[in-house]
Amino acid sequence: QSLLTQPPSASGTPGLRVTISCSGSSSNMRWNYVYWYQQVSGTAPKLLIYKNNQRPSGVPDRFSGSKSGTSASLTIGDLRSDDEADYYCSSWDDSLSGWVFGGGTKLTIL
């Protein structure tokens, strides 16, 4: 069982918006940054959001992240078919002295 909790699945219609949640605890998300990774089937993960809400160069502004307390969310606007992927949140855990990942959310574009 992951220390960060994500819904196992989400879906959305092209052109609309979807939000994926990530719930942690005081040992990880409260005092540490949250990161989001996108993994398209059969490929390596890709950094999508860092430091809660920052986008790496090349990531469209349709992707946004936020964090409040021990919860975080990833919002994808103007959904496209190629957004279909697994999305993982991650944070450093001070109790474990290591990284923790959410279980992943499989996004399906309807």
Place this chain on the structure above:
Amino acid sequence: EERLLESGGGLVQPGGSLRLSCEASGFIFNTFAMTWVRQAPGRGLEWVSSTSASGGTTYYADSVKGRFTISRDNSKSTLSLEMYGLTAADTAEYYCAKMTAEHVRSAMDIWGQGTAVTVS
């Protein structure tokens, strides 16, 4: 272009050992922390181990502590993962990832294509 290329995966018997390597190119290797992340078939991402840019600080997941050793050769821009006492639970795709700072508490911004380890 920043790139990571893993190698060394394969089929190993339970109790066996394996050494994974990750060759880096396109960036100044000795200025960034590095990490290993694995993914069992059909499962999510699991952090395995991280090392600081100098190699002087290392961290391990409880599931591999005492069995795996992370190391780096900054003169060869290579990251390694020595794995001992392998069990079926270690079967996974193993990814190396570059981090965005010299310390391990930073983003994993570049990932390799992965190398598959099967324990059977």
